[in-house]
Amino acid sequence: MKTSYKRKFICLMLSIFLLAALSVSALAAEPGSAFLTGSDVRANANVEGILFAAGYHVEQTSTSEYAFLAGETVRFDGAAVNDIFAAGYDVTINGEVARDVYAAGNSVRIGGTVGRKLFVSGSTVQISGQIGGDVYINAERIEITPSAVIGGTLRYNSSAVLSAESQVWEREEVYEDETEPQPTPAQKLGSKALDRALSFAGAVALAFVLLWLTPLWGTLDKKYSGAPFAKYAKAFGIGFAVLVGVPVAFIILLITRIGLRLAFVLLMLYIAALLASPVVLGFFLGKLFWRDLCKRRACFAAELPIGIAIWAILTSIPVVSFAVNFVSAPLGLGVVTLLLGRGRKKPCTQPVEPLPLPETPVQDAPAENAEQPEA
Numbered sequence: 001m002k003t004s005y006k007r008k009f010i011c012l013m014l015s016i017f018l019l020a021a022l023s024v025s026a027l028a029a030e031p032g033s034a035f036l037t038g039s040d041v042r043a044n045a046n047v048e049g050i051l052f053a054a055g056y057h058v059e060q061t062s063t064s065e066y067a068f069l070a071g072e073t074v075r076f077d078g079a080a081v082n083d084i085f086a087a088g089y090d091v092t093i094n095g096e097v098a099r100d101v102y103a104a105g106n107s108v109r110i111g112g113t114v115g116r117k118l119f120v121s122g123s124t125v126q127i128s129g130q131i132g133g134d135v136y137i138n139a140e141r142i143e144i145t146p147s148a149v150i151g152g153t154l155r156y157n158s159s160a161v162l163s164a165e166s167q168v169w170e171r172e173e174v175y176e177d178e179t180e181p182q183p184t185p186a187q188k189l190g191s192k193a194l195d196r197a198l199s200f201a202g203a204v205a206l207a208f209v210l211l212w213l214t215p216l217w218g219t220l221d222k223k224y225s226g227a228p229f230a231k232y233a234k235a236f237g238i239g240f241a242v243l244v245g246v247p248v249a250f251i252i253l254l255i256t257r258i259g260l261r262l263a264f265v266l267l268m269l270y271i272a273a274l275l276a277s278p279v280v281l282g283f284f285l286g287k288l289f290w291r292d293l294c295k296r297r298a299c300f301a302a303e304l305p306i307g308i309a310i311w312a313i314l315t316s317i318p319v320v321s322f323a324v325n326f327v328s329a330p331l332g333l334g335v336v337t338l339l340l341g342r343g344r345k346k347p348c349t350q351p352v353e354p355l356p357l358p359e360t361p362v363q364d365a366p367a368e369n370a371e372q373p374e375a
Helices: 005-022 024-029 187-215 215-224 230-256 260-293 298-315 320-341
Strands: 032-042 047-059 063-076 085-092 101-110 117-125 134-137 141-144 154-157 161-163 172-175
Touching: 032 063, 085 187, 187 215, 187 260, 187 298, 215 260, 215 298, 215 320, 230 260, 230 320, 260 298, 260 320
Parallel strands: 032 047, 047 063, 063 085, 085 101, 101 117, 117 134, 117 141, 134 154, 141 161, 154 172
Antiparallel strands: none
């Protein structure tokens, strides 16, 4: 095995768990499938389908067709009709798996029965169970206890320290680690400059898309032109509350079946606002530079790229970047929240003047010198 197994395995695990996370609302509604989340998750009931469990401590003692387990500590003592996917800091597999096992973590222990192949990636891997097929391991330390039975070939990376019995050495295959050349200082500088340039171009593109499709910048210009510092501080405070409160609301909605769809919509809006927050700060910086310092007339097409360029330069300075990033996210979230939270316009409360009444015609008075009729 010439290529590194670790990279492929990690990509596979991330893809599987991402697919599972995006399909939570659909799978939770299907009969026979179950989705469990929380701090301490224990799956004791049999599931005639797919089991998804995520939390700080996850333990399964039941039977399921497939199992996707993720947490700080993951323990599997049940049975799987097909495959198991487990990821965490401390992973223990002691149950019975009819087909394949995919496990990743800092410490992984396999003490159960695996019908076919075993794929493991971690810092320390211990195998004491029975594996029916081949074993693929990428780790720093590997321990094969005397009670372990491997029906196929053991494949592991050459940098690992292996401790095993003699019968294991007869059917072992070592593959070389894939080493990447270290970049030179010039390459590092060029890569960093390219990242900054791409980040600047993406922010400018987003700013101009918002300029062409929405009246956002005109609204902000009217709302914050000549505004006192207290108005910016209010937006920062509201944005900081949103920055902290939305993840908490997402978790609360996630654990309820009714709020699953709303939770993911809220998360996508939250991420979009975070991505747009540096552009909002760039608008204020460009306005300050273009109008106040250069004494030019308002021009969004010039102010936006100039302000975003100032933001990109400030974020490149090690000490200043922390302060700029700390301000940009809450300020942008607060500004967007205040714009979205604007209520309807209040009805006109000015007194309405009554319409004038039509004038009545007045008859002309008889003239004094008019001749009197004869008697």
